[in-house]
Protein backbone atom coordinates (compact mmCIF):
# COMPACT_ATOMS: atom_id res chain seq x y z
CA UNK A 1 0.00 0.00 0.00
CA UNK A 2 1.14 3.58 -0.67
CA UNK A 3 1.53 5.36 2.70
CA UNK A 4 2.37 8.99 3.36
CA UNK A 5 3.95 9.78 6.74
CA UNK A 6 3.82 13.40 7.89
CA UNK A 7 6.87 14.35 9.98
CA UNK A 8 10.40 12.96 10.29
CA UNK A 9 11.02 13.14 14.04
CA UNK A 10 11.72 9.95 16.00
CA UNK A 11 8.04 9.01 15.71
CA UNK A 12 7.61 9.56 11.96
CA UNK A 13 10.90 7.83 11.10
CA UNK A 14 10.17 4.83 13.37
CA UNK A 15 6.74 4.51 11.77
CA UNK A 16 8.23 4.75 8.27
CA UNK A 17 10.79 2.06 9.14
CA UNK A 18 8.26 -0.52 10.28
CA UNK A 19 5.86 0.32 7.43
CA UNK A 20 8.64 -0.18 4.87
CA UNK A 21 9.70 -3.42 6.59
CA UNK A 22 6.10 -4.61 6.24
CA UNK A 23 6.34 -4.04 2.50
CA UNK A 24 4.54 -0.71 2.08
CA UNK A 25 5.59 2.03 -0.33
CA UNK A 26 6.39 4.89 2.05
CA UNK A 27 6.95 8.60 1.50
CA UNK A 28 7.81 10.98 4.37
CA UNK A 29 6.96 14.69 4.14
CA UNK A 30 9.11 16.87 6.41
CA UNK A 31 9.60 20.63 6.56
CA UNK A 32 13.15 20.42 7.92
CA UNK A 33 16.31 19.94 5.86
CA UNK A 34 16.78 16.50 7.42
CA UNK A 35 15.21 14.24 10.02
CA UNK A 36 14.94 15.09 13.74
CA UNK A 37 15.66 18.80 13.72
CA UNK A 38 12.79 19.77 16.02
CA UNK A 39 11.84 18.13 19.36
CA UNK A 40 13.84 14.98 18.60
CA UNK A 41 17.00 17.08 18.17
CA UNK A 42 18.51 17.71 21.61
CA UNK A 43 16.42 16.01 24.29
CA UNK A 44 17.83 14.62 27.53
CA UNK A 45 18.74 11.35 25.82
CA UNK A 46 17.24 9.07 28.45
CA UNK A 47 15.76 5.74 27.49
CA UNK A 48 13.75 5.79 30.66
CA UNK A 49 11.67 2.64 30.50
CA UNK A 50 11.62 2.43 34.31
CA UNK A 51 10.64 6.07 34.73
CA UNK A 52 7.78 5.85 32.25
CA UNK A 53 5.05 7.57 34.22
CA UNK A 54 2.66 10.45 33.61
CA UNK A 55 3.47 13.87 34.99
CA UNK A 56 -0.14 14.01 36.12
CA UNK A 57 0.23 12.34 39.52
CA UNK A 58 -1.36 12.81 42.96
CA UNK A 59 0.30 15.74 44.75
CA UNK A 60 1.62 17.40 41.57
CA UNK A 61 -0.83 20.38 41.60
CA UNK A 62 0.38 21.41 45.08
CA UNK A 63 4.03 21.06 44.05
CA UNK A 64 3.35 23.12 40.90
CA UNK A 65 1.87 25.93 43.02
CA UNK A 66 5.07 26.07 45.08
CA UNK A 67 7.22 26.16 41.92
CA UNK A 68 5.38 29.32 40.79
CA UNK A 69 7.40 31.36 43.25
CA UNK A 70 10.85 29.83 42.66
CA UNK A 71 13.57 31.50 40.59
CA UNK A 72 14.84 28.26 39.04
CA UNK A 73 11.42 26.64 38.76
CA UNK A 74 11.06 23.34 36.89
CA UNK A 75 7.50 24.35 35.86
CA UNK A 76 6.70 27.69 34.23
CA UNK A 77 3.25 28.90 33.22
CA UNK A 78 2.76 31.80 30.81
CA UNK A 79 -0.78 32.35 29.51
CA UNK A 80 -0.72 31.97 25.71
CA UNK A 81 -4.14 33.58 25.28
CA UNK A 82 -5.84 30.36 24.18
CA UNK A 83 -8.74 28.61 25.85
CA UNK A 84 -7.09 25.34 24.84
CA UNK A 85 -4.18 25.97 27.22
CA UNK A 86 -6.57 26.25 30.17
CA UNK A 87 -8.65 23.27 29.05
CA UNK A 88 -5.51 21.17 28.70
CA UNK A 89 -4.31 22.16 32.19
CA UNK A 90 -7.71 21.30 33.59
CA UNK A 91 -7.63 17.88 31.89
CA UNK A 92 -4.17 17.29 33.33
CA UNK A 93 -5.38 18.30 36.78
CA UNK A 94 -8.29 15.86 36.42
CA UNK A 95 -5.71 13.08 35.91
CA UNK A 96 -3.82 13.92 39.12
CA UNK A 97 -5.43 11.21 41.21
CA UNK A 98 -4.43 7.71 42.22
CA UNK A 99 -6.84 5.88 39.95
CA UNK A 100 -6.01 7.82 36.74
CA UNK A 101 -2.30 7.65 37.56
CA UNK A 102 -2.46 3.85 37.76
CA UNK A 103 -4.37 3.58 34.45
CA UNK A 104 -2.02 5.99 32.64
CA UNK A 105 1.13 4.49 34.13
CA UNK A 106 0.11 0.98 33.05
CA UNK A 107 -0.38 2.18 29.46
CA UNK A 108 2.96 3.98 29.41
CA UNK A 109 4.91 1.08 30.91
CA UNK A 110 3.26 -1.25 28.38
CA UNK A 111 4.49 0.88 25.47
CA UNK A 112 7.91 1.60 26.99
CA UNK A 113 8.66 -2.06 27.66
CA UNK A 114 7.61 -2.95 24.12
CA UNK A 115 9.88 -0.17 22.84
CA UNK A 116 12.77 -1.57 24.83
CA UNK A 117 12.25 -4.92 23.08
CA UNK A 118 12.04 -3.23 19.68
CA UNK A 119 15.30 -1.33 20.25
CA UNK A 120 17.05 -4.53 21.28
CA UNK A 121 15.81 -6.27 18.14
CA UNK A 122 16.81 -3.35 15.90
CA UNK A 123 20.27 -3.03 17.47
CA UNK A 124 20.91 -6.70 16.83
CA UNK A 125 19.85 -6.35 13.18
CA UNK A 126 21.12 -2.93 12.19
CA UNK A 127 23.95 -2.10 14.64
CA UNK A 128 23.04 1.60 14.66
CA UNK A 129 25.64 3.68 16.54
CA UNK A 130 23.91 6.42 18.53
CA UNK A 131 26.32 6.96 21.44
CA UNK A 132 24.10 4.57 23.37
CA UNK A 133 24.99 3.48 26.91
CA UNK A 134 23.44 0.84 29.10
CA UNK A 135 24.56 2.15 32.48
CA UNK A 136 21.31 2.86 34.30
CA UNK A 137 19.85 6.17 35.47
CA UNK A 138 20.52 7.73 38.88
CA UNK A 139 18.11 10.14 40.55
CA UNK A 140 19.70 12.09 43.39
CA UNK A 141 18.05 13.58 46.50
CA UNK A 142 19.36 16.24 48.85
CA UNK A 143 16.81 16.32 51.67
CA UNK A 144 15.00 13.87 53.94
CA UNK A 145 11.75 15.13 52.45
CA UNK A 146 12.91 14.13 48.95
CA UNK A 147 14.05 10.76 50.32
CA UNK A 148 10.63 10.18 51.86
CA UNK A 149 9.02 10.87 48.48
CA UNK A 150 11.56 8.56 46.85
CA UNK A 151 10.37 5.75 49.10
CA UNK A 152 6.82 6.26 47.79
CA UNK A 153 8.20 6.21 44.21
CA UNK A 154 10.15 3.08 45.05
CA UNK A 155 6.96 1.31 46.07
CA UNK A 156 5.34 2.20 42.73
CA UNK A 157 8.39 1.11 40.75
CA UNK A 158 8.51 -2.18 42.62
CA UNK A 159 4.82 -2.69 42.02
CA UNK A 160 5.66 -2.51 38.30
CA UNK A 161 8.62 -4.89 38.71
CA UNK A 162 11.08 -2.18 37.64
CA UNK A 163 14.62 -3.14 38.65
CA UNK A 164 15.43 -0.34 41.11
CA UNK A 165 17.70 0.20 44.13
CA UNK A 166 17.14 2.75 46.88
CA UNK A 167 20.49 4.30 47.80
CA UNK A 168 20.49 5.40 51.42
CA UNK A 169 23.70 7.40 51.40
CA UNK A 170 25.72 9.77 49.27
CA UNK A 171 28.51 7.21 49.00
CA UNK A 172 26.12 4.72 47.42
CA UNK A 173 25.40 7.35 44.73
CA UNK A 174 29.12 7.95 44.22
CA UNK A 175 29.55 4.23 43.56
CA UNK A 176 27.55 4.68 40.35
CA UNK A 177 28.66 8.22 39.54
CA UNK A 178 32.21 8.73 40.87
CA UNK A 179 32.34 12.39 39.73
CA UNK A 180 29.68 13.19 42.37
CA UNK A 181 32.20 12.53 45.18
CA UNK A 182 32.57 16.27 45.85
CA UNK A 183 28.79 16.42 46.49
CA UNK A 184 28.89 13.78 49.23
CA UNK A 185 28.11 16.26 52.00
CA UNK A 186 25.04 17.54 50.16
CA UNK A 187 23.34 14.31 49.09
CA UNK A 188 20.86 12.34 51.17
CA UNK A 189 20.65 9.40 48.76
CA UNK A 190 19.23 8.30 45.45
CA UNK A 191 17.25 5.89 43.32
CA UNK A 192 19.14 3.81 40.77
CA UNK A 193 17.35 2.23 37.81
CA UNK A 194 19.83 -0.27 36.48
CA UNK A 195 17.97 -1.26 33.31
CA UNK A 196 17.47 2.22 31.86
CA UNK A 197 19.84 3.57 29.23
CA UNK A 198 20.87 6.64 27.32
CA UNK A 199 21.65 7.68 23.76
CA UNK A 200 21.44 10.52 21.28
CA UNK A 201 17.94 10.61 19.78
CA UNK A 202 18.94 12.89 16.88
CA UNK A 203 21.83 10.63 15.89
CA UNK A 204 19.62 7.55 16.11
CA UNK A 205 16.78 9.09 14.09
CA UNK A 206 19.02 10.36 11.28
CA UNK A 207 20.73 6.97 11.03
CA UNK A 208 17.41 5.14 11.05
CA UNK A 209 16.23 7.52 8.30
CA UNK A 210 19.27 6.48 6.24
CA UNK A 211 18.36 2.81 6.79
CA UNK A 212 14.77 3.64 5.76
CA UNK A 213 15.99 5.29 2.55
CA UNK A 214 18.12 2.22 1.84
CA UNK A 215 15.01 0.00 1.89
CA UNK A 216 13.04 2.35 -0.37
CA UNK A 217 11.46 5.04 1.84
CA UNK A 218 11.30 8.35 -0.01
CA UNK A 219 12.06 11.43 2.15
CA UNK A 220 10.80 14.75 0.85
CA UNK A 221 12.60 17.30 3.03
CA UNK A 222 11.92 21.05 3.01
CA UNK A 223 8.26 20.24 2.38
CA UNK A 224 6.00 22.29 4.62
CA UNK A 225 2.50 20.80 4.95
CA UNK A 226 -0.16 23.47 4.82
CA UNK A 227 -3.41 21.75 3.88
CA UNK A 228 -5.22 18.41 3.98
CA UNK A 229 -8.00 17.60 1.54
CA UNK A 230 -10.87 15.39 2.68
CA UNK A 231 -13.92 13.84 1.06
CA UNK A 232 -16.53 12.51 3.50
CA UNK A 233 -14.66 9.84 5.47
CA UNK A 234 -11.47 9.69 3.43
CA UNK A 235 -8.35 11.83 3.14
CA UNK A 236 -7.71 12.70 -0.49
CA UNK A 237 -4.40 14.52 -0.39
CA UNK A 238 -1.87 16.63 1.44
CA UNK A 239 -0.56 19.95 0.24
CA UNK A 240 3.09 20.79 0.87
CA UNK A 241 5.02 23.53 -0.92
CA UNK A 242 1.97 24.21 -3.12
CA UNK A 243 1.99 20.64 -4.45
CA UNK A 244 -0.61 17.96 -3.70
CA UNK A 245 0.52 14.50 -2.58
CA UNK A 246 -1.79 11.51 -2.36
CA UNK A 247 -1.60 7.99 -0.98
CA UNK A 248 -3.86 5.15 0.15
CA UNK A 249 -3.09 5.78 3.80
CA UNK A 250 -1.78 8.77 5.79
CA UNK A 251 -0.02 8.96 9.18
CA UNK A 252 0.16 12.16 11.19
CA UNK A 253 3.41 12.23 13.21
CA UNK A 254 3.95 15.99 13.37
CA UNK A 255 4.75 16.16 17.09
CA UNK A 256 3.41 19.34 18.69
CA UNK A 257 2.22 20.55 15.29
CA UNK A 258 -0.13 17.60 14.83
CA UNK A 259 -2.87 19.55 16.60
CA UNK A 260 -2.99 22.62 14.31
CA UNK A 261 -2.77 20.43 11.18
CA UNK A 262 -5.47 17.96 12.31
CA UNK A 263 -7.72 20.84 13.38
CA UNK A 264 -8.29 21.54 9.68
CA UNK A 265 -10.14 18.21 9.54
CA UNK A 266 -12.20 18.96 12.63
CA UNK A 267 -10.06 16.49 14.64
CA UNK A 268 -9.19 17.98 18.02
CA UNK A 269 -6.36 16.25 19.84
CA UNK A 270 -5.41 17.32 23.39
CA UNK A 271 -1.71 17.77 22.61
CA UNK A 272 -0.09 20.86 24.11
CA UNK A 273 3.48 22.02 23.24
CA UNK A 274 5.27 21.79 26.60
CA UNK A 275 8.54 23.58 26.11
CA UNK A 276 11.81 22.25 27.50
CA UNK A 277 15.41 23.40 27.29
CA UNK A 278 18.80 21.78 26.92
CA UNK A 279 22.47 22.68 26.91
CA UNK A 280 25.04 20.53 25.13
CA UNK A 281 28.63 20.84 26.30
CA UNK A 282 31.83 19.22 25.05
CA UNK A 283 33.64 17.27 27.77
CA UNK A 284 36.92 18.78 28.96
CA UNK A 285 37.74 16.25 31.70
CA UNK A 286 36.17 12.78 31.57
CA UNK A 287 36.98 12.02 35.21
CA UNK A 288 34.73 14.90 36.28
CA UNK A 289 31.85 14.01 33.93
CA UNK A 290 28.82 11.78 34.56
CA UNK A 291 28.91 8.13 33.50
CA UNK A 292 25.25 7.99 32.51
CA UNK A 293 22.21 10.14 33.39
CA UNK A 294 21.93 11.88 36.74
CA UNK A 295 18.54 13.42 37.52
CA UNK A 296 18.69 16.23 40.06
CA UNK A 297 15.36 15.94 41.86
CA UNK A 298 15.62 19.43 43.37
CA UNK A 299 15.61 21.14 39.98
CA UNK A 300 14.14 18.27 37.90
CA UNK A 301 17.08 18.60 35.51
CA UNK A 302 18.78 15.61 33.86
CA UNK A 303 22.50 15.56 33.08
CA UNK A 304 23.34 12.91 30.49
CA UNK A 305 26.64 11.65 29.21
CA UNK A 306 27.16 11.00 25.51
CA UNK A 307 30.57 9.93 24.16
CA UNK A 308 32.39 13.25 24.32
CA UNK A 309 29.50 15.53 25.30
CA UNK A 310 27.23 16.25 28.24
CA UNK A 311 23.57 17.15 27.74
CA UNK A 312 21.80 19.07 30.50
CA UNK A 313 18.03 19.22 30.00
CA UNK A 314 14.84 20.02 31.80
CA UNK A 315 12.02 22.43 32.59
CA UNK A 316 8.40 22.36 31.54
CA UNK A 317 7.10 25.65 30.25
CA UNK A 318 3.53 26.18 29.10
CA UNK A 319 3.82 29.23 26.89
CA UNK A 320 2.56 28.28 23.43
CA UNK A 321 4.57 27.41 20.33
CA UNK A 322 7.43 29.93 20.62
CA UNK A 323 10.87 28.35 20.81
CA UNK A 324 12.81 31.48 21.82
CA UNK A 325 15.67 31.02 24.31
CA UNK A 326 15.50 33.21 27.45
CA UNK A 327 18.89 33.49 29.15
CA UNK A 328 17.38 32.79 32.55
CA UNK A 329 16.60 29.19 31.53
CA UNK A 330 20.18 28.73 30.37
CA UNK A 331 21.34 29.99 33.77
CA UNK A 332 19.24 27.32 35.50
CA UNK A 333 20.81 24.53 33.43
CA UNK A 334 24.33 25.93 33.94
CA UNK A 335 23.76 26.23 37.67
CA UNK A 336 22.86 22.53 37.90
CA UNK A 337 25.77 21.24 35.80
CA UNK A 338 28.21 23.59 37.59
CA UNK A 339 27.11 22.27 40.92
CA UNK A 340 27.09 18.57 40.01
CA UNK A 341 29.93 18.30 37.50
CA UNK A 342 32.06 21.47 37.74
CA UNK A 343 35.04 21.78 35.38
CA UNK A 344 33.91 18.70 33.44
CA UNK A 345 33.06 20.67 30.29
CA UNK A 346 34.40 23.30 27.94
CA UNK A 347 32.48 26.46 28.72
CA UNK A 348 33.28 28.12 25.38
CA UNK A 349 31.27 25.80 23.14
CA UNK A 350 27.84 25.52 24.69
CA UNK A 351 24.77 24.82 22.55
CA UNK A 352 21.54 26.11 24.02
CA UNK A 353 18.32 24.67 22.59
CA UNK A 354 14.59 24.44 23.22
CA UNK A 355 12.00 21.95 22.02
CA UNK A 356 8.25 21.47 22.30
CA UNK A 357 7.20 18.21 23.91
CA UNK A 358 3.92 17.05 22.31
CA UNK A 359 2.09 16.35 25.58
CA UNK A 360 -1.27 14.76 26.25
CA UNK A 361 -2.88 15.55 29.62
CA UNK A 362 -2.73 11.87 30.63
CA UNK A 363 0.89 11.39 29.51
CA UNK A 364 0.00 8.51 27.17
CA UNK A 365 0.61 9.02 23.44
CA UNK A 366 -2.16 8.84 20.86
CA UNK A 367 -1.55 5.85 18.62
CA UNK A 368 -4.37 4.62 16.40
CA UNK A 369 -6.91 5.49 13.74
CA UNK A 370 -9.20 8.45 13.34
CA UNK A 371 -12.69 9.04 12.01
CA UNK A 372 -11.12 9.02 8.54
CA UNK A 373 -10.64 5.41 7.48
CA UNK A 374 -7.27 6.15 5.86
CA UNK A 375 -5.78 8.50 8.48
CA UNK A 376 -3.81 7.28 11.49
CA UNK A 377 -2.32 9.35 14.30
CA UNK A 378 0.97 8.72 16.10
CA UNK A 379 1.73 11.65 18.38
CA UNK A 380 1.53 13.01 21.93
CA UNK A 381 4.62 11.24 23.29
CA UNK A 382 5.41 14.17 25.56
CA UNK A 383 8.40 13.58 27.80
CA UNK A 384 9.09 10.08 26.50
CA UNK A 385 9.10 10.11 22.70
CA UNK A 386 12.68 8.83 22.48
CA UNK A 387 11.88 6.04 24.95
CA UNK A 388 8.61 5.05 23.27
CA UNK A 389 9.30 5.86 19.61
CA UNK A 390 10.16 2.45 18.22
CA UNK A 391 7.35 0.63 20.03
CA UNK A 392 4.76 3.12 18.81
CA UNK A 393 6.17 3.00 15.28
CA UNK A 394 5.79 -0.78 15.22
CA UNK A 395 2.26 -0.71 16.67
CA UNK A 396 1.24 1.92 14.11
CA UNK A 397 2.66 -0.09 11.19
CA UNK A 398 0.94 -3.28 12.40
CA UNK A 399 -2.42 -1.52 12.73
CA UNK A 400 -2.13 -0.08 9.21
CA UNK A 401 -1.08 -3.47 7.83
CA UNK A 402 -4.11 -5.14 9.41
CA UNK A 403 -1.90 -7.19 11.76
CA UNK A 404 -2.82 -7.53 15.44
CA UNK A 405 -0.13 -5.60 17.37
CA UNK A 406 1.89 -7.56 19.91
CA UNK A 407 0.69 -5.31 22.74
CA UNK A 408 -2.87 -4.29 23.55
CA UNK A 409 -3.44 -0.89 21.97
CA UNK A 410 -7.19 -0.43 22.10
CA UNK A 411 -6.88 2.24 24.79
CA UNK A 412 -4.12 4.16 23.03
CA UNK A 413 -6.16 5.80 20.28
CA UNK A 414 -7.88 9.18 20.28
CA UNK A 415 -11.13 7.38 21.12
CA UNK A 416 -10.14 7.32 24.81
CA UNK A 417 -10.92 11.03 25.05
CA UNK A 418 -14.37 10.74 23.54
Ligand SMILES: Cc1cc2nc3c(=O)[nH]c(=O)nc-3n(C[C@H](O)[C@H](O)[C@H](O)COP(=O)(O)OP(=O)(O)OC[C@H]3O[C@@H](n4cnc5c(N)ncnc54)[C@H](O)[C@@H]3O)c2cc1C
Nearest residue numbers: 007009011031039040043044046225255276384385386387
Ligand atom coordinates in the same frame (compact mmCIF):
# COMPACT_ATOMS: atom_id res chain seq x y z
C1 LIG B 1 14.04 19.26 26.97
C2 LIG B 1 13.49 17.92 26.52
C3 LIG B 1 14.01 16.75 27.06
C4 LIG B 1 13.49 15.52 26.68
N1 LIG B 1 14.08 14.39 27.18
C5 LIG B 1 13.63 13.17 26.78
C6 LIG B 1 14.26 11.99 27.26
O1 LIG B 1 15.25 12.05 27.98
N2 LIG B 1 13.75 10.79 26.88
C7 LIG B 1 12.66 10.69 26.07
O2 LIG B 1 12.21 9.58 25.81
N3 LIG B 1 12.07 11.80 25.56
C8 LIG B 1 12.52 13.03 25.90
N4 LIG B 1 11.94 14.17 25.42
C9 LIG B 1 10.75 14.02 24.57
C10 LIG B 1 11.07 13.68 23.12
O3 LIG B 1 12.13 14.49 22.66
C11 LIG B 1 9.81 13.90 22.26
O4 LIG B 1 8.73 13.18 22.82
C12 LIG B 1 10.01 13.42 20.84
O5 LIG B 1 11.15 14.03 20.28
C13 LIG B 1 8.79 13.73 19.98
O6 LIG B 1 9.05 13.24 18.70
P1 LIG B 1 8.09 13.55 17.48
O7 LIG B 1 8.62 12.82 16.31
O8 LIG B 1 6.67 13.34 17.87
O9 LIG B 1 8.20 15.14 17.28
P2 LIG B 1 9.31 15.97 16.47
O10 LIG B 1 10.66 15.47 16.73
O11 LIG B 1 9.05 17.40 16.72
O12 LIG B 1 8.97 15.61 14.98
C14 LIG B 1 7.88 16.18 14.27
C15 LIG B 1 8.38 16.53 12.89
O13 LIG B 1 7.28 17.09 12.16
C16 LIG B 1 7.79 18.16 11.36
N5 LIG B 1 6.70 19.09 11.08
C17 LIG B 1 5.92 19.76 11.96
N6 LIG B 1 4.99 20.49 11.31
C18 LIG B 1 5.20 20.28 9.99
C19 LIG B 1 4.55 20.75 8.80
N7 LIG B 1 3.51 21.59 8.85
N8 LIG B 1 5.01 20.30 7.60
C20 LIG B 1 6.05 19.43 7.53
N9 LIG B 1 6.70 18.97 8.60
C21 LIG B 1 6.28 19.38 9.83
C22 LIG B 1 8.87 18.80 12.23
O14 LIG B 1 9.81 19.50 11.44
C23 LIG B 1 9.46 17.60 12.95
O15 LIG B 1 10.62 17.11 12.31
C24 LIG B 1 12.42 15.43 25.76
C25 LIG B 1 11.92 16.60 25.20
C26 LIG B 1 12.44 17.85 25.56
C27 LIG B 1 11.91 19.09 24.93
